Amino acid sequence: MSIEFNDYQPIYQQLMDHISQRICRGDLAPGEKLPSVRVMAVEAGVNPNTVSRTYMELEREKIVESRRGQGTFVTEEKTVIEKLRKSQAAVQADRFKSSMEQLGIDKETAFQLLENTWDRNGGAS
Amino acid sequence: MTNVSCSNVTKKYGRKEALREVDLTLPENGIAGIIGPNGSGKSTFLKLISGLIRPESGTVTINGTETGRKSGAEAAYLSEEDSLYDFMTVGKTIAFSSGVYPGFDRELAHTLVEEMKLDENDKVKHLSRGNKARLKLAVTMARKTPVLCLDEPLSGMDPLVREDILRLIVTHLDVEHQLCLITSHEVKELEPFLDHVLIIHDGRIVVDRNVEELKETERKSLIDLLREVTV
Structure with a gap:
């Protein structure tokens, strides 16, 4: 399941976006490892060094937290998510515009x- | 942590200079890609670091000791050429390697071979090209040397074998303690795996940079960069 990366952004940032999206979708649930x-x-x-950096940056933004000896977990703070x-969503809106x-x-x-x-394809209104 | 340094290294084959006045210290750990056109000096560079050849002038050192015939415990070299004995089986190749290489992790070799779904009873002679490449890599990684020099491990392999080989490296390389040097023309495929990149052109190191930092500051791919510096 490797990810398609673009050429102009550091990989750790792209991986951060990818994980953030999974968290927003609930694909990675609050509190999940x-x-x-x-x-x-x-x-x-x-x-692997890139993943370590990604996890560190996500932790700095409080999106995940690492627990010593246990691993890295998605935040349980609903407000952060x-x-x-x-x-x-704002990033996507900018892109659309x-x-x-x-x-x-x-x-x-x-x-x-x-x-x-929206009307043709359905979706949450 | 391993310190690999080249100081004013020149290597000639006959009259032709393969590497010219190379002066650098490699990163202590992680994965470094060595890219450049054919004949630019990539293999020569790896062979010098693993002590398989000697420079005409200058020195190559690993942790302060000049590389040479006895560098096998520090640096492993994966050749682009055939390096296995045809008449041995996969299992015998592992047993043989463990007799030849000091510090060879036999158990790891068996695990790697199993992960790559090779049958230990198969003869090397009867392995496909992809499976030979897998076995070569397994034997090299099982040496667990601080420095791994992989010369064109992806060359001529189908996409699935290439993926498998990169996966094996990522899964079993200790990126915090080992340094893995990979030469390849599959620049785009290799790029996401690299911490560091060296571009060699006409025997000179023209780029020596951290990949993330490169992207952050210049916002371009390695192929773009390669194109710019090798014109």
Whole structure:
């Protein structure tokens, strides 16, 4: 299950995003233990040192916490996860906006498109 | 922690200079990629570090001792060429290696071979190219030397074997204590596994950098960088 990485961002940042998304989705539940550094390295197809750095940065942002001798765990603080979800969503919103701008589509049309997609594909309203 | 240093190293084959005035200290641990065009001096560099050849001038040292015939306990070299005996079985190859290499971890070798689904009763002669590569790597890793020099371990392998080989390295290399040097042309595939990169061009080290730092500051891939420095 190796991840596709882009060329212009450090891998640890991309791996941070990947794990953050899994946490937001609930794929990694609050309080759940993250895979060990080595297992995550094999799964993601990256260097174990990169995974250590990723876990350290996630810990600094309080998204995970490491417990001595036990491993690294997803935070149980719902507010942290909610904040993370909002910031991840904001990044995606920025991306959407800039792609629309590149296509020369104005705000109103973009909103309309978004609404159509939502209605057609369903999803939480 | 291991200190590998080259000081003003020049290596010639006949009149041709394969490496010119190389001066550097390698990172103490982790995975370092050595990339560069064919004939740029990558294999020569690995052979010098593992003490298989000697420089015309300058010195290569591991922890202060000049490399040479007795460097086998510090540095293991995985050759691009055939290095196994055809007539031996997989199991016999392990037994043989444990007799030849001091500090060879026989148990680890058996584990690695099993992880890669090789049959210990198969003769080397009858192994596929991919399986020979797997066995070669297993034998090299089981030596557990502080420095591993892997010369083109991915070359000519199908995508699944390449994945397997990289997985084996990531699973069993002790990245905090061992240094693994890998030469390869599969730059894109190798990139996510690297802590460090050296680019060799015309016998000179033209890039010597930490990969994360490189991406953070320059926001480009190793292939872009390779293209820029080898024109």
